[in-house]
Amino acid sequence: MYSINQLFSFVDAEIKNSYKKREPQQLYLPIDYSMSVGGKRIRPILCLMACNLFTDDIEQAIKPAVGLETFHNFTLLHDDIMDKADVRRNQPTVHKKWNENTAILSGDAMLIAAYNYFLDLKPQILASVLPIFNQTALEVCEGQQYDMDFENQLFVEESAYLEMIREKTAVLLAAALKIGAIIGGANENDSRLIYQFGINMGLAFQLQDDYLDTFGDEATFGKRIGGDILENKKTFLLINALKKAPNSIKPFLEKKIEDSKKIKMVTEIYRDLEIDKLTQNKIFDYYKKAQTSLSEINIDEDKKLELTNFLNQLKSRIA
Amino acid sequence: MYSINQLFSFVDAEIKNSYKKREPQQLYLPIDYSMSVGGKRIRPILCLMACNLFTDDIEQAIKPAVGLETFHNFTLLHDDIMDKADVRRNQPTVHKKWNENTAILSGDAMLIAAYNYFLDLKPQILASVLPIFNQTALEVCEGQQYDMDFENQLFVEESAYLEMIREKTAVLLAAALKIGAIIGGANENDSRLIYQFGINMGLAFQLQDDYLDTFGDEATFGKRIGGDILENKKTFLLINALKKAPNSIKPFLEKKIEDSKKIKMVTEIYRDLEIDKLTQNKIFDYYKKAQTSLSEINIDEDKKLELTNFLNQLKSRIA
Numbered sequence: 001m002y003s004i005n006q007l008f009s010f011v012d013a014e015i016k017n018s019y020k021k022r023e024p025q026q027l028y029l030p031i032d033y034s035m036s037v038g039g040k041r042i043r044p045i046l047c048l049m050a051c052n053l054f055t056d057d058i059e060q061a062i063k064p065a066v067g068l069e070t071f072h073n074f075t076l077l078h079d080d081i082m083d084k085a086d087v088r089r090n091q092p093t094v095h096k097k098w099n100e101n102t103a104i105l106s107g108d109a110m111l112i113a114a115y116n117y118f119l120d121l122k123p124q125i126l127a128s129v130l131p132i133f134n135q136t137a138l139e140v141c142e143g144q145q146y147d148m149d150f151e152n153q154l155f156v157e158e159s160a161y162l163e164m165i166r167e168k169t170a171v172l173l174a175a176a177l178k179i180g181a182i183i184g185g186a187n188e189n190d191s192r193l194i195y196q197f198g199i200n201m202g203l204a205f206q207l208q209d210d211y212l213d214t215f216g217d218e219a220t221f222g223k224r225i226g227g228d229i230l231e232n233k234k235t236f237l238l239i240n241a242l243k244k245a246p247n248s249i250k251p252f253l254e255k256k257i258e259d260s261k262k263i264k265m266v267t268e269i270y271r272d273l274e275i276d277k278l279t280q281n282k283i284f285d286y287y288k289k290a291q292t293s294l295s296e297i298n299i300d301e302d303k304k305l306e307l308t309n310f311l312n313q314l315k316s317r318i319a
Numbered sequence: 320m321y322s323i324n325q326l327f328s329f330v331d332a333e334i335k336n337s338y339k340k341r342e343p344q345q346l347y348l349p350i351d352y353s354m355s356v357g358g359k360r361i362r363p364i365l366c367l368m369a370c371n372l373f374t375d376d377i378e379q380a381i382k383p384a385v386g387l388e389t390f391h392n393f394t395l396l397h398d399d400i401m402d403k404a405d406v407r408r409n410q411p412t413v414h415k416k417w418n419e420n421t422a423i424l425s426g427d428a429m430l431i432a433a434y435n436y437f438l439d440l441k442p443q444i445l446a447s448v449l450p451i452f453n454q455t456a457l458e459v460c461e462g463q464q465y466d467m468d469f470e471n472q473l474f475v476e477e478s479a480y481l482e483m484i485r486e487k488t489a490v491l492l493a494a495a496l497k498i499g500a501i502i503g504g505a506n507e508n509d510s511r512l513i514y515q516f517g518i519n520m521g522l523a524f525q526l527q528d529d530y531l532d533t534f535g536d537e538a539t540f541g542k543r544i545g546g547d548i549l550e551n552k553k554t555f556l557l558i559n560a561l562k563k564a565p566n567s568i569k570p571f572l573e574k575k576i577e578d579s580k581k582i583k584m585v586t587e588i589y590r591d592l593e594i595d596k597l598t599q600n601k602i603f604d605y606y607k608k609a610q611t612s613l614s615e616i617n618i619d620e621d622k623k624l625e626l627t628n629f630l631n632q633l634k635s636r637i638a
């Protein structure tokens with residue numbers, strides 16, 4: 001079994017300088033920039049870990065893994081234009097460093113380039129992997145659209161919110177795992193189980209982000225606490241608070257006020273309504289479901305160690 | 320052999336209402352709009368004609384043909400954002416009718432959706448067709464980038480210009496033909512020849528557009544004459560005029576003046592320098608090369624009739 005560090009270095013070696021010298025530079029330099037700004041490479045590493053569950057020879061999965069990372073970085077690039085975000089990973093975003101047209105077109109090229117990484121697969125494997133990638137890519141766009149739609153909606157159902165984060169975050173993690181598993185030779189049932197593992201892990205992970213944005217520790221979370229509250233973002237927390245809050249408090253929760261006192265007040269309301277516990281329970285539910293799917297995969301338990309560790313590390317963000 | 324009208328109706332039936340009822344509507348309605356605004360469906364029809372050269376059963380090629388049209392419409396959608404174009408085919412562009420974020424994200428979804436149309440192909444055919452589509456898609460982005468780069472360059476080489484229009488226009492026509500031929504069972508040599516046919520036809524077609532923008536007839540060309548001259552667009556005409564013009568005239572040709580008198584004056588300069596004849600000769604050269612490639616394809620001449628007619632119809636725009 002390969003360690004996460006080893007997998008990381010395979011991914012990095014494949015990414016390095018792929019676009020640096022390609023012409024026209026105005027098209028490819030932003031792609032190189034966006035791919036090398038870094039990140040945790042979670043999706044390609046999950047893809048390789050899943051492949052490694054079923055085979056020792058993970059070579060075939062490295063390029064598709066990088067294709068998934070390329071797709072993920074493409075979504076960040078275009079999302080940053082739509083969100084008018086100036087900074088990503090402490091660096092200027094592509095549309096800030098260059099301009100908006102460059103960011104649109106380089107993003108398009110990046111999305112197309114993501115498909116390139118699948119083309120060396122054997123025809124039969126390509127034919128089973130590509131529909132998964134393609135449906136996932138479309139679902140990620142749908143998730144982003146729902147996310148934007150929700151900004152203009154007064155009320156969002158919990159089920160609609162969960163479906164949005166499933167599409168926006170969970171499906172790509174799940175697809176990375178399933179694609180890796182298929183390339184590694186997994187059967188249909190195990191591929192289905194690892195996809196379920198990914199969906200539940202992804203939902204837990206995103207709800208944790210919601211939770212930590214209010215109840216996290218600024219130093220370890222890495223973002224300013226309370227951003228969602230200030231923006232009145234319809235997260236799992238706010239959606240449930242609006243369900244449980246007495247009518248007298250609802251208008252305050254619904255109102256957008258740019259005042260740092262609001263963070264403290266809303267956090268207190270959330271605690272009074274036990275939204276923290278409700279969210280924690282939901283998160284642990286999803287982690288448990290993920291654990292169950294993993295345990296049902298029909299391979300030696302010791303091979304699952306890396307994925308179990310990975311899951312526990314994610315989980316520990318909240319402890 | 321199917322007639323162009325029959326092929327058109329196959330394409331239209333496949334396109335019709337594909338996205339109308341899909342959720343989220345804000346994502347899919349702009350795709351439906353952009354696909355149904357119309358157009359001549361040149362790429363899918365070429366794809367089906369090429370397939371029909373080699374087989375009577377063109378059913379398998381219909382979806383990929385629509386995939387090519389979907390990709391083409393995606394490029395128009397994103398190009399219109401970059402060009403800040405308000406109108407396309409007499410209708411408001413997507414970013415005008417909705418907004419820019421919607422146009423970016425719906426365009427992305429449309430690009431992904433284009434790939435969906437290839438997924439029903441048999442694995443071996445998918446594996447030979449997809450790399451062609453993918454490389455072509457990337458080249459189209461490169462062509463668009465060069466086109467934008469040229470706006471900020473004082474001087475553009477003729478060879479660089481021809482390479483730009485090859486990528487921006489010709490490769491997608493050529494790929495449509497080659498993909499159709501491969502699905503129809505063409506061998507490697509015939510696929511290569513039909514690709515060459517497409518490249519030369521595409522170059523001729525684009526140079527004709529350049530020519531007609533200055534020397535065309537407003538009623539039949541369908542666009543205002545002289546737009547390129549007013550914008551100082553570095554077309555084949557201007558590039559060659561700058562090579563042939565005496566030094567005293569060059570600054571006038573290079574200067575951007577928003578004055579309708581400029582159209583008449585530059586047109587006269589072009590005639591004096593015989594740029595019209597030079598361009599016509601180049602166009603006929605490319606049409607001749609296309610004709611030669613077509614004649615070398617190893618099938619009965621009577622099967623080539625539809626494609627020959629198609630080529631002659633394009634050619635007749637200039638007669």
